[in-house]
Amino acid sequence: MSALNFCQGDLLLLLDSSGSVTNFEFSCFLLFAADLLCPFSLGRGHVRVALLQVGTSPHLEFSLEGHDKQESLEESLQEALRGVNQLQGDTNTATHVAQQLLLKTRQDVPKLLLWLTDGVQPGAVEKPMSELKARGVSVLVVYTMHGNHQVLKRVVTPPVESHLYSVDIDSIDIITEDLREAIVRIVCAEQLSVVHLTSRSAVLQWRPFLTVDSGYExxxxSVSTNHPEIRKLLPRESSRAELSDLQPETRYAASLHPKSNNRLVRPPHFLV
Incomplete structure (x- = not known):
């Protein structure tokens, strides 16, 4: 898969390093994160990533400003696999550090917190995570099968089904594609825009982002009437679409679906 160079946002990886996480689980989480983020273009203007290891005391492995190229992130994660010592101790979500990292940066890009944890005795996390969510941070969680599902369910931002994953650590890779899609939907939430509008026509525009030999749908x-749905197939290199024969004084919802590997990535909808 080629780099997803159309996404922009700040992503904090919160890596559970407490004593209840085994060395094997810790290594699997790092490998999973490396694979999950591999297709994204990284750095300013794209997706910036920070890695915060969490135990009794948090330790920032690298900050949002620490990587300008995709290769540097891959090297850092590989280095972490070889050289980072697990912190052990008690689980500490270090939300004050997360707030500093995510909230004291640009406010015009999406912000995400991805917590990789065993979910065992997560502690008093609901209030601080709620504060982050209230400030516009999307919270996603991946936890092993012994975690406290009810607490973690209250921690994530909706929709729960795509932002909360319980996994067998031996097969964690089965959620990679779904979780990556969830991240894409957040960091590309404003991908489609209206650049020209009349009573009977509209021109939609977006930054081209497909990197495979497929296309868009x-x-x-129409929101308030029963007019049939309009569908247009567009080539991969498209960046705009002209819509005609629209009904006056009618509100429409438009959505752009990248067709990749014969499946549709489910994007948000946009009103015209």
Whole structure:
């Protein structure tokens, strides 16, 4: 898979390093993170990533400003696999550090916190995580099968089904694609825009982002009437679409669906 160079946002990896996490689980989480982020273009103007290892005391392995190229992130994660010592101790979500990292940066890009944890005795995390969510941070969690599901369910931002994953650590890779799609939907939430509008036509525009030999499927639905859905197939290199024969004084919802590997990535909808 080629780099996803259309995404922009700040992502904090919160890596559980407490004593209840085995060395094997710790290594699997790092390998999983490396694979999950591999397709993204990294650095300023793209996706910036920080890694915070959490135990009794938090330790920032690298900051949002620490990597300008995708290769540097891969090297850092590989280095972490070889050289980082697990902190052990008690679980400490270090939300004050997360707030400093995510909230004292640019406010015009999406911000995400991805917590990789065994989920065992997560502690009093609901209030500080709620504060982060109230400030616009999307919270996603991956936890092993022995974690406290009810607490973690309250921690993540909706939709729970795509932001909370319980996994067998031996097969954690089965969620990589779904979790990556969830991240894409957050960091590309403003991908589609209206650049020209009349009573009967509209021109939609987006930054081209497909990196495979497929294309887009544009869906247009009237919100308040029963007009049939309009669908347009567009080539991979497309960056705009002209829509005609629209009904006056009618509100439409448009969505752009990248078709990759014969499946549709589910993006947010946009009103026209």
């Amino acid at each position: 544009l869906h247009l639905n």
